[in-house]
Amino acid sequence: MVKYERFEDFYVVDTTPFNLNGIISSFILIDDKITLIEPGPANEYKKLNDALHELNLRPDIIIATHVHLDHAGSTGFLLRDYPNSIAYIHPKGVKHIVDPSQLWDAAIKFSKLLTESYGKPIPSDPNRVIPADDGQEIIVGKHRIKFVHTPGHASHHMSIIVYPEKILFSGDSAGAIFTISKKKIYVITSPAPFKPITYLESIEKMKKYSPVYIAPTHYGIHEEAMKYLNLGIERANLWLNTVKESLRENKDIDQIYKDIYNKDEDFKYAVDANIQFLTNGFLMQSIDGIILAIKNGDWV
Template structure:
C-alpha cells in the first residue's frame, strides 16, 4: 500500500492497485467541508481505498459524496461495496448510468461475457446502490462542496455515453475519467507525459470524443485528473497527443480490416493491437524508452481493449 499522493489544491490521490498494478487506477479525495471522492475502481480495490483513507486520517463516515465519472467496472464497480462503509454518503452518477448502479445485473452479465473465469478475481462482488442514495447530475449542474469550492458537471461522451467530467473551481482542474484518454506516469522522464486515447467498446465514438476534448479545452483548465492515472499540469500537451493518436488508431483499424476481411472479431483486434503497439514502441523509442520499459505492461493491456473498441466502432460504421 503506497502513501496517498498530495496533489495540492486540497486533493489527494490514492493508488487503488487495480489489476494488482501500481499507478493503474486512482481515487481522488477532495478535502472540503463536504468530503468528496471521485472514482472507486472495482470491488477488489476498495480495501486499498479504505487503507488510503486511513492514512489520510479520514473516517469513511465523514464522506458526503462519492462521484463516478462513468459506470465501467474499473471506475464504478466497487461503489456499492464502498457505500456500505460510508453511511452518510450519496453516489453521484451520469443520468444514463443511474439504473445500472441501482440494478447492476446487466453490467455483471456483460462483464462476465467478456472476462469469463477472470470476472470474480477482477470485479466480484458488485453490490447494488439503493436508489435513495443515488443522485444524477445533468450537463451544467453544480455541486457546492465548500465555501470556495464548486463542482460543475459536463456531459462528455466519446469513451462512453454515460460519462461526465467534473470541473473543480478551487483547482481549476477537471476530472476526466477516460474521456480524453489515459496518462502513463511511468514515462515521466525529463518532463515527458505520454497520453493515449481510451477507445474501449462498445460506445466509443471518435467524433464525440473530439467534441468533448474541445469542450474541456475551452474551459481553460490548469490540471487534468485522469482515471488512469494521476494528474497532468500540461493540458495543451494532453489535447495535442489525443489529436495525434486518435486518427492513427482509426486509420490502423481501417487498414487491418481491409487486410483481414474474413477474420474474427478477436483476430482483427489482435492485429490492430499488435500494429498499434509497434507504432507506440517506435514513438517511445525516440523518447528514450526501451522496449523492456515497465510502461509496456500497462500499454499492452490498454491497447488490446482499445483495439476491440476500434473493431466494434468500424463494424457499426
Template structure:
C-alpha cells in the same frame, strides 16, 4: 500506501488493486463537503478504506462519492464503499442510475466484455436509489468554497462524465491513459466506442481553459500540451486502423503496426499488469467496431 497532497484541497493515492501499481488513482477533494473521486473495483475495497483512513478522514465524513463512469475499474467498488460511508451520496450519470441500483445487467455485461478480468475485479454491490444523485450535463454539486460541475463526455462510454473543479478536471478515460514516464497518453476505446463523440468530448474539454488534468490512469498533471497530443493520437490511430480494416488485417496485425509507428506504445503494453492485459488490443477492436458500424450505415 502513500498519501500525496497535490494542493491544499486535493489528496490522491495509488489504489493498487491486487498489488498492481500506477494503474488507478483515487482522489479526495477537500472542502466543506468531502468528495471521493472514483472508487476502483470491488476487489480493492480494503485498500480504498485504508487510503481514506491514512488521509486522516473518517468514513462518516465523506459526503459525495463520484465516479467518472461506472466501468468496474472506476466504480465496481461503489456499493461496497457506500455501505461503510453512511452519510455519503453517489453522483452518477443518468444512464448509470439503473445499472448501479440493479446490478444484474451491469455485472453480466462486464463478464461478457472483460471475462476473467471482471472476475479479478469482483462483483459490485447495488446502491439504493435513495442514495443516488443523477447528474445531468451541467449539474453542479456545491462543496463549499468550490463546486464540482458535470460535463458529459461520451465516447469511451455513454455514461462518462468529466468533473470540473475550478480550472481542473477529473477526466476518467475521456483523454485516454496517461503514462508519466513517457509523458504521453494513448486512447482507451472499448467495444461500444463512439469515435465521433470521443473527438467532440476532447474538443469540448480543450475549450475550458483548464490548468490541470487529473487522470484516473494515472495521476495528476499540467494541462500543457495534453489536448493536442491526445487528439492527434486518436486521429492517427483511427487512420491506421481504417487502413487495416480496408486491407482485412486482424486486430493483432493492426496493433503491431501501431507498435511500430507510435513511439512508446509497445513499452506501455509490456508494462501493463494483470488488469490491463490486452488493453491496447481491446482499444484497436473498439475502433474497428466503430468503423464497421459506420460502414454498415452506408
C-alpha cells in the same frame, strides 16, 4: 500498504489491482464536504477505505465518471459504510449503480480478466444516488464542482471540473497517462462500444473549459491539460486512420496491433514494458474497440 500522495487539496489513492502501481487512481478532495472522485474497483475497496481511515476522512460526496467496474465498482461499499454520503452519477448510469446485476452480467461476457481483476459491485440505496445533469454545479466549500457530460468512451460518461484549480477529472473521456520508468506515456481509451466521433466531440467540449490540470483515472494529476486534450485528438485520429487502412488491406488482428506499435511510440513503449494487465486490460481492448467501430461504419 496503502499508497497515496498529496496534490494541493487532493489526495491521489492508488487502487490498482494485483499489487501493481500507477494504473488506477481514486481522488479525495479535502474541503467542508469531503468529496471522493472515482471509487475504483470493488476488489480494491480495502485500499481506498484504509486510506480514508489513515487520513481520518469520511466522504460526504461520491462521484464516478461512469459505471465501468474500474471506476464505480466500490460505490456501493462506500454508500454502505458511510451512511451520510450521497453519490452523483451520470443519469444513464444511475440504474446500474442502484442495481449492478445487469452491468456485472455484461462485464462477464465482455472480459473474464476484467471481472476477476475488478470484482463484483454491490447494490446501492436508490435514495442516495443522484443523477448529475450536464453543466450542473455543486459547492463543497471553497471548491466548486461542475459536471460535464462527455460520451464516446461510454454513453454514461461525465467528466468533472473542480474550481478554482481548474482540474479536469476526465475519467476515460480523454485517454490515459501512465508513468513507466519515469517516462509519461499517453494512450487513448477506446474499448467497445467505442463511438469515435462522439469521443472527439467530447474532447473538444472539454477544451472549451480551458482546464489547467488533467486527472485521468488512469492515472494521477498532471499539468498541461490542454496539451493532453490536443494529444487525445491527434492520437485518436492516428489509431482510427491506421486501423481503417489496415482493415482495407485485409490485415489480421495481429498485423493491426503491429501497425499501431510501429506508428505510436507511446503504445510501443507501453507494450515493451511487458505489464500484462496494462497490455491486455487497456491497450489491446482499446484497439479492439476501434476495429469494431470502423467495422460498424462509425468512422469513414
